[in-house]
Amino acid sequence: MMSHRGRTLTGWGVVNLLVILYALIPVCWIAALSFKDPSTLTDGNFIPREWTWANYRGIFQTSEFTRALVNSIGIAVIATTIAVVLGTMAAYAVARLRFPGKRVLIGMSLLIAMFPPISLVSPLFNIERVLGIFDTWAGLIIPYMTFSLPLAIYTLSAFFREIPWDLEKAAKMDGATPAQAFRLVIAPLAAPGVVTTAILVFIFCWNDFLFAISLTSTTAARTVPAAIAFFTGSSQFQQPTGSIAAAAVVITVPIVIFVLLFQRRIVAGLTAGAVKG
Amino acid sequence: MAEIVLDGITKRYPDGALAVRDFNLTIADGEFVILVGPSGCGKSTTLNMIAGLEDITEGTLRIDGRVVNDRAPKDRDIAMVFQSYALYPHMNVRDNMGFALRLAKVDKAVIRTKVEEAARILDLTQHLDRKPANLSGGQRQRVAMGRAIVRDPKAFLMDEPLSNLDAKLRVQMRTQIAALQRRLGTTTVYVTHDQVEAMTLGDRVVVMRGGLVQQVGTPQHLYDAPVNLFVAGFIGSPGMNFLGATLEQNALRTSLGDLAVDDRLRRLLERQDAPRELIVGIRPEDFEDAALVGERRTGQACTATVDVRESVGSDVYVHFTQEGGPAGITELAELAADSGLADTGMRGHRIVARLDPATRAAEGSPMDLWIDTSRIHVFDPATGANLTHPERAEY
Amino acid sequence: MSPPAAETEAAAPSAPGRRGELSEGARQERRLGLLLCAPAVVVMVAVTAYPIAYAIYLSLQRYDLRFPDQAHWVGFGNYGAVLTSPFWWQALWVTVLITVVSVAVELVLGMALALVMHRAIFGRGTVRTAVLIPYGIVTVVAAYSWQYAWTPGTGYLAALLPAGSAPLTDQWQAIGLIILAEVWKTTPFMALLLLAGLALVPGETVRAAMVDGATFWQRLWLVILPLMKPAILVALLFRTLDAFRIFDNIYVLTGGSNDTGSVSILGYDNLFTALNLGIGSAISVLIFLCVAAIAFLFIKIFGAAAPGGEPERR
Numbered sequence: 006m007m008s009h010r011g012r013t014l015t016g017w018g019v020v021n022l023l024v025i026l027y028a029l030i031p032v033c034w035i036a037a038l039s040f041k042d043p044s045t046l047t048d049g050n051f052i053p054r055e056w057t058w059a060n061y062r063g064i065f066q067t068s069e070f071t072r073a074l075v076n077s078i079g080i081a082v083i084a085t086t087i088a089v090v091l092g093t094m095a096a097y098a099v100a101r102l103r104f105p106g107k108r109v110l111i112g113m114s115l116l117i118a119m120f121p122p123i124s125l126v127s128p129l130f131n132i133e134r135v136l137g138i139f140d141t142w143a144g145l146i147i148p149y150m151t152f153s154l155p156l157a158i159y160t161l162s163a164f165f166r167e168i169p170w171d172l173e174k175a176a177k178m179d180g181a182t183p184a185q186a187f188r189l190v191i192a193p194l195a196a197p198g199v200v201t202t203a204i205l206v207f208i209f210c211w212n213d214f215l216f217a218i219s220l221t222s223t224t225a226a227r228t229v230p231a232a233i234a235f236f237t238g239s240s241q242f243q244q245p246t247g248s249i250a251a252a253a254v255v256i257t258v259p260i261v262i263f264v265l266l267f268q269r270r271i272v273a274g275l276t277a278g279a280v281k282g
Numbered sequence: 283m284a285e286i287v288l289d290g291i292t293k294r295y296p297d298g299a300l301a302v303r304d305f306n307l308t309i310a311d312g313e314f315v316i317l318v319g320p321s322g323c324g325k326s327t328t329l330n331m332i333a334g335l336e337d338i339t340e341g342t343l344r345i346d347g348r349v350v351n352d353r354a355p356k357d358r359d360i361a362m363v364f365q366s367y368a369l370y371p372h373m374n375v376r377d378n379m380g381f382a383l384r385l386a387k388v389d390k391a392v393i394r395t396k397v398e399e400a401a402r403i404l405d406l407t408q409h410l411d412r413k414p415a416n417l418s419g420g421q422r423q424r425v426a427m428g429r430a431i432v433r434d435p436k437a438f439l440m441d442e443p444l445s446n447l448d449a450k451l452r453v454q455m456r457t458q459i460a461a462l463q464r465r466l467g468t469t470t471v472y473v474t475h476d477q478v479e480a481m482t483l484g485d486r487v488v489v490m491r492g493g494l495v496q497q498v499g500t501p502q503h504l505y506d507a508p509v510n511l512f513v514a515g516f517i518g519s520p521g522m523n524f525l526g527a528t529l530e531q532n533a534l535r536t537s538l539g540d541l542a543v544d545d546r547l548r549r550l551l552e553r554q555d556a557p558r559e560l561i562v563g564i565r566p567e568d569f570e571d572a573a574l575v576g577e578r579r580t581g582q583a584c585t586a587t588v589d590v591r592e593s594v595g596s597d598v599y600v601h602f603t604q605e606g607g608p609a610g611i612t613e614l615a616e617l618a619a620d621s622g623l624a625d626t627g628m629r630g631h632r633i634v635a636r637l638d639p640a641t642r643a644a645e646g647s648p649m650d651l652w653i654d655t656s657r658i659h660v661f662d663p664a665t666g667a668n669l670t671h672p673e674r675a676e677y
Numbered sequence: 678m679s680p681p682a683a684e685t686e687a688a689a690p691s692a693p694g695r696r697g698e699l700s701e702g703a704r705q706e707r708r709l710g711l712l713l714c715a716p717a718v719v720v721m722v723a724v725t726a727y728p729i730a731y732a733i734y735l736s737l738q739r740y741d742l743r744f745p746d747q748a749h750w751v752g753f754g755n756y757g758a759v760l761t762s763p764f765w766w767q768a769l770w771v772t773v774l775i776t777v778v779s780v781a782v783e784l785v786l787g788m789a790l791a792l793v794m795h796r797a798i799f800g801r802g803t804v805r806t807a808v809l810i811p812y813g814i815v816t817v818v819a820a821y822s823w824q825y826a827w828t829p830g831t832g833y834l835a836a837l838l839p840a841g842s843a844p845l846t847d848q849w850q851a852i853g854l855i856i857l858a859e860v861w862k863t864t865p866f867m868a869l870l871l872l873a874g875l876a877l878v879p880g881e882t883v884r885a886a887m888v889d890g891a892t893f894w895q896r897l898w899l900v901i902l903p904l905m906k907p908a909i910l911v912a913l914l915f916r917t918l919d920a921f922r923i924f925d926n927i928y929v930l931t932g933g934s935n936d937t938g939s940v941s942i943l944g945y946d947n948l949f950t951a952l953n954l955g956i957g958s959a960i961s962v963l964i965f966l967c968v969a970a971i972a973f974l975f976i977k978i979f980g981a982a983a984p985g986g987e988p989e990r991r
């Protein structure tokens with residue numbers, strides 16, 4: 006008979022295993038599909054009988070996917086950069102400075118965080134056509150950075166609040182202007198928060214589907230999630246399953262890497278804005 | 283080094299809280315002034331106004347004869363030591379101490395020599411390249427001091443700089459700060475909660491309560507001639523004992539018996555139109571074991587039952603309970619709250635006497651006590667004013 | 678944060694808020710604050726406030742993209758058309774059903790997951806990392822994974838079903854699968870929010886309850902959950918609003934066929950399939966109103982505190 010401690014350990018082992026299976030099975034399934042040979046794609050087996058790279062070779066041969074990948078990376082990186090820069094400025098002001106209209110800013114970002122994107126799709130569709138930015142990178146970067154700004158402001162202001170207020174007073178006493186206090190004392194301390202926020206914002210932009218299918222019409226700016234939905238099989242009678250699975254795996258890899266590298270920070274960032282305050 | 287003049291300084295926070303009212307004080311060049319008072323009395327606020335970290339609502343602040351109300355902290359040439367030390371965690375000790383000079387665009391070589399000089403004074407030389415997180419509490423405190431002295435500013439402001447240290451280190455650092463200040467001769471304003479620090483460190487002490495200055499004076503003066511109940515109770519440890527008293531023909535009738543009123547005191551009381559109901563204050567050391575006093579001095583004997591006897595070696599503290607202490611006096615209630623006495627839930631009124639270690643006092647048995655009536659204080663319960671020392675507070 | 682009704686800084690009349698009386702420092706601070714916020718505010722106003730106003734304007738027009746010249750003012754005609762159409766009510770019903778069921782399931786599952794992450798004796802880091810994968814993965818990718826899993830002939834899950842069944846083509850089964858996909862993807866986020874709330878429950882209090890003889894369930898129900906109420910409400914508010922906007926999963930799993938479309942799908946279809954900008958905009962505005970009503974309900978009735986508020990003193 007097992008000791009009490011042994012039983013507890015086994016119990017936790019089982020629980021942990023269940024959680025990990027829960028999280029990984031759908032991901033493993035799409036990865037398995039991507040390695041299946043077209044002939045065995047529809048055999049309903051979880052594990053491929055024949056492993057092949059054909060699907061990956063297939064998607065990288067057409068510009069449809071590579072172009073979308075470039076769009077996805079470019080748009081997400083630019084939108085993240087802008088959102089984090091603007092968000093850092095605003096979050097510092099919200100966390101640290103006294104100025105009129107602070108509450109308006111907080112209320113407004115809250116409102117936008119709750120905003121249903123579909124409500125913006127129709128007017129933006131029309132406005133962007135008039136402005137000539139429909140189906141361009143700018144056409145997606147603008148809504149992405151807007152919708153990620155509240156996230157950036159919340160997360161960053163929570164991080165800023167954890168930096169002791171006395172440090173800034175000390176900097177002032179040492180003769181720093183507010184701008185110097187920010188650049189030399191606060192910014193270096195806030196760097197981890199900024200990295201975390203950048204990751205969260207990147208995931209947000211990377212993830213979007215609705216804007217990506219609504220505000221694009223060609224491969225000029227279509228990102229991978231939207232492109233996947235428009236994949237067609239190589240012939241009319243062939244389903245694009247293998248290609249979709251391969252493309253899905255390709256865009257999942259960076260996320261998995263982020264999660265593995267920055268697990269602690271992502272958790273801190275996700276919860277910082279929501280629980281404090 | 284500079285003279286600092288606070289003239290009618292008032293602070294009202296944006297939420298309406300009136301934190302400091304009409305603060306007047308002239309701090310002489312090179313003087314060491316202590317601000318002391320219970321929590322929330324406006325000490326930090328006053329200090330922050332001098333530093334320029336808080337706006338002054340009313341009044342003028344002059345440093346070296348120049349009005350600096352509207353000057354940013356960096357233009358006041360003042361250094362501050364914070365309770366939390368506020369060391370920059372991402373810079374090593376050297377960079378922390380040199381930060382102000384770096385901002386002032388001082389030559390790098392000069393910064394280096396100044397920092398090393400300060401480090402030598404504070405015994406930090408071997409820690410110069412470490413980060414604050416890796417230092418002990420006392421070392422961090424010294425770095426915070428070093429950051430201030432490197433700049434050779436007009437004045438030092440310190441907000442409870444020792445309160446994060448343990449008791450032993452605190453005593454050590456206290457003497458170090460006193461020595462350092464004397465050596466540098468820099469005008470210093472020091473905020474503390476702790477009345478022992480207040481008594482031992484400063485040239486002059488400012489006692490505050492509820493945003494109002496109560497009394498300003500040398501530590502000894504505050505001890506000997508407190509202007510009111512609050513200062514009397516706040517300064518000294520253990521604090522002054524208070525008893526309700528009724529003024530009779532030639533005596534003050536208290537629960538400890540009749541205390542004789544001498545001519546000087548009678549004249550003082552008459553001149554000030556004293557009411558019949560008064561409060562008498564007796565410091566613990568103005569009691570003595572009657573058996574040890576003999577006939578040599580005039581005073582008053584009384585009898586009380588000892589509750590607790592505490593020996594600290596050089597002295598013996600004797601606690602006893604009296605029925606019906608002075609009630610309904612806000613100052614006393616506040617003092618009790620500040621020292622945590624209000625929460626002990628003890629009934630009756632505690633009296634503490636400090637006796638010669640030769641005393642035979644034993645717990646649970648009655649003893650004869652002698653009171654030095656020439657040193658008692660008499661207060662007006664309505665105003666709290668000390669009738670024994672009616673002089674105005676000296677500024 | 679207290680609701681905006683609480684005193685604001687500008688509301689103290691006698692404070693030195695009057696212009697010209699501020700010291701140099703305060704003026705500088707003010708200027709810097711406004712300067713730092715300006716870009717974010719400009720972007721947010723330009724990209725949301727103006728478009729939503731424009732959406733309201735569009736929703737009052739008859740505007741068919743195939744005949745843009747014939748656009749004309751119809752007042753509340755589009756709203757009348759939407760609100761009397763069975764499609765709107767069907768979509769709203771599906772959306773509410775999906776929202777309520779998935780949020781309820783997520784709350785229970787998320788709480789369990791949070792407790793596991795909080796109490797696990799070992800493998801805590803691994804579990805947390807694993808749990809972040811559903812959060813981070815692109816919704817469309819996950820949706821395809823589920824779709825293929827349930828497609829007869831292709832999927833490992835479909836293979837477990839009796840022959841001839843095609844769950845994604847049946848309304849109820851499809852809604853169930855949509856909820857499953859939604860729950861899988863967002864439970865980890867819920868769990869992380871709850872875990873943060875759990876971390877704020879003082880361990881001493883829970884141990885005290887243990888000493889008082891409370892069983893696990895009593896501790897959870899009588900001590901932990903009440904103390905976590907603020908965190909739970911915030912998590913619920915976030916997830917409810919998020920679930921109400923559901924689009925990606927439905928688009929991929931069923932495309933909204935067989936009466937499984939949400940209100941977002943309905944708006945999208947009117948815009949891009951029917952090319953009716955007027956009706957599409959009216960639906961957009963109605964969805965916005967629904968979301969505002971949900972947020973109002975949470976904040977006013979349950980007293981959920983909006984996150985990211987100001988600290989006590991600046």
Ligand SMILES: Nc1ncnc2c1ncn2[C@@H]1O[C@H](COP(=O)(O)OP(=O)(O)OP(=O)(O)O)[C@@H](O)[C@H]1O
Nearest residue numbers: 295297299301320321322323324325326327328990
């Ligand atoms: N930023 C602020 N806004 C509003 N009121 C404040 C602010 N800072 C301080 N106060 C109030 O002003 C009063 C004085 O505060 P202050 O910090 O100066 O007290 P203190 O004497 O330093 O107390 P302690 O010994 O606890 O540090 C308190 O009643 C406090 O509540």
Ligand SMILES: [Mg+2]
Nearest residue numbers: 325326327441
């Ligand atoms: Mg203070």
